[in-house]
Amino acid sequence: MECDRCKQDIKPGDEHEHLGKTLCEDCCMIALSPLKTCDPWAVHSAKNFEKSAGKNRTLTPIQSQMLKLLxxxxxxxxxxxxxxLGSDLQIKDLEREFATLRHMEKVRGEKQGEKVLWRLW
Ligand SMILES: [Zn+2]
Structure with a gap:
C-alpha cells in the first residue's frame, strides 16, 4: 500500500482514508489540519489581509486621488x-476603482440628464 500524497509505503493497518485518497499517518494529519502545518507567518499575514480587506481598508493611491479630485x-x-487623473488607466480600470469606492460608500454615481456624474457620497 502506497500513500497517495508522499508515495511512501504504508504499513498494513496504518493507512488512512481521506477524501477518497489513501494517506499515511503523517499526510493524514497534514490533510486534516492544513493551517497548523503552514508557516505561522503565512497564517498571520492571511489574517491581517482579511482584516484589511474589510470596510476600513486603506485606499490605493489611485482611489485616494479620485476622492481628492472629486x-x-x-x-x-x-x-x-x-x-x-492624468494616468494611463483605461476607463474600465477606473470604473473598477469606482465600484470599490462605491462599496465603501465614498462615492456614488448621479444621473444628470443624459450624463452620469461621479461624486462624493
Ligand atoms: Zn504520506
Missing part, C-alpha cells in the same frame, strides 16, 4: 476624471 473639483463624468 472633493476639489466636484462631481464630474468618468471620462473627465480620467483626464484629471
Amino acid at each position: 472633493e476639489e473639483k466636484g462631481a464630474m463624468e468618468p471620462a473627465q476624471l480620467l483626464v484629471e
